[in-house]
Amino acid sequence: MANQNLYKGSLQTIILKLLSENEKMYGYEITQKVKEITKGKLTITEGALYPTLHKLEAQGLLSVEVKEVSNRLRKYYKLTESGIEETNQKLLELENFIQTITTLINPKIA
Amino acid sequence: MKKITKEHIEILYKFTREHFVEHFDVQTELVDHLANDIEIQWQKNPNLTFEQAKLNAFKKFGVFGFMDVYGARQGALQKKYLKILWHHAKDWLKLPKIIATFILYYFLYTGLKRYDDTFALIILGFIISFGLIKHILLLKKVKKRQKISGKKWLLEDLIFKGMFLGGITGVNLFNIINLASPENYDVLWSLVYALIFTILIIYIYVGTMVLPPKAEALLIETYPEYKLA
Numbered sequence: 001m002a003n004q005n006l007y008k009g010s011l012q013t014i015i016l017k018l019l020s021e022n023e024k025m026y027g028y029e030i031t032q033k034v035k036e037i038t039k040g041k042l043t044i045t046e047g048a049l050y051p052t053l054h055k056l057e058a059q060g061l062l063s064v065e066v067k068e069v070s071n072r073l074r075k076y077y078k079l080t081e082s083g084i085e086e087t088n089q090k091l092l093e094l095e096n097f098i099q100t101i102t103t104l105i106n107p108k109i110a
Numbered sequence: 111m112k113k114i115t116k117e118h119i120e121i122l123y124k125f126t127r128e129h130f131v132e133h134f135d136v137q138t139e140l141v142d143h144l145a146n147d148i149e150i151q152w153q154k155n156p157n158l159t160f161e162q163a164k165l166n167a168f169k170k171f172g173v174f175g176f177m178d179v180y181g182a183r184q185g186a187l188q189k190k191y192l193k194i195l196w197h198h199a200k201d202w203l204k205l206p207k208i209i210a211t212f213i214l215y216y217f218l219y220t221g222l223k224r225y226d227d228t229f230a231l232i233i234l235g236f237i238i239s240f241g242l243i244k245h246i247l248l249l250k251k252v253k254k255r256q257k258i259s260g261k262k263w264l265l266e267d268l269i270f271k272g273m274f275l276g277g278i279t280g281v282n283l284f285n286i287i288n289l290a291s292p293e294n295y296d297v298l299w300s301l302v303y304a305l306i307f308t309i310l311i312i313y314i315y316v317g318t319m320v321l322p323p324k325a326e327a328l329l330i331e332t333y334p335e336y337k338l339a
Contacts, residue, residue: 027139028146046143047172051182058186066138066335071116072145073335074137 007042011052013045013094016061016079016087024065024076027053038053053077112152118160131134131176134261135333137182140176144168183264186333191268194328198316210218211308218304230295232308237314244318245271251322254270265332269325274318 007014018033019025025033030053035069056062061083065076079087123143128243131137147167151158167176202211221229252270256262295303320326329336 025140028143032150045172046170047174047178050139050179054179054182054186055252058189064334066176066333066338068338069142071114072119073338074142075335108276 010050010094011044011048012056013087013090015049015052015056016083016090019079020079020084020087024078026074026076031086056083112149112156114149118148119145120128121160122164125168128175129175131180133183133264133267134264135263135265136176136180137333138335140179157285158242187264187268190332193263193273194321195272195313195316198320199312202312202316211312214306214311215304218307219300222300222303223297230303232305237307237310241314241318244314246324248318263333263336266325266329269321269328272321 005039014034015030018030021035025093027046027049031046031049034042034044053062057064057077062077063080065078066073067076068074122144122149123137125144126137126140143169144164147170148163149158151163172178190213201207218233221233248270254267255266255270296299
């Protein structure tokens, strides 16, 4: 498993990106999707996922919808209009960051 | 494949309550998460008991259990509550209510200028007494609401108990005025204290008189699950 600390600062961007590719998702689904895409290299912990989702919701970047599924209530998150804009902005920032790190650790490639 | 039943869901709600999550809105999300995790565990190991799978799922929340999730939700909703409070308070800075705000401000200013500390302490005593009485009445009301519905909502608690913050602010101000205010209020002191009192009165008025009657509408707007629960 990769060093989880390296991913911490990108958690919001990862969640926003996933939601931009799926109409709506619930918490557990997000953890499983990340595990599946990264083939288990990255695990989003429960203690980090929900605080981030609640923060994004409070910022108005996510809206929520609740449905009854298999005997229980399920809370789905989806991007709002400003959430879509923020996702693009954050992805751009992340790309720039990756570029900068690449330049730092391997100047020849850059 | 083994599936979570209604009885299991009831046990999971109880489990979250036992781990200090008393609000239904936070419980609901945690219960669904635990239920999903248990079902995934059953896919891999159908012989696993519900109790064991439940504990395995809970362990993934780390040493603080549900506290991180609960704390973050509380923080997010406190921000929302303050936004709602500000949304209603700013009406008092617009026409026509700004006229009443100005009259109140002028009354406080002239009172402070003429009667100094005595006036300040009487006004503050009045604000704190009013705030505390309203706080006790609202506490009774929310307890009754929650007893009838059998559910507690985090925002509902903030709407009905948010006054506590006002009480603390009032008591602190009382001390500040006792210790730091001058014997005689000049123009500047009177202007500053009149402003502080005006803000406090609007805050307590909106928090105790305006928001609680709108609680139902605010809960429906905030929680899509409110009507489903």
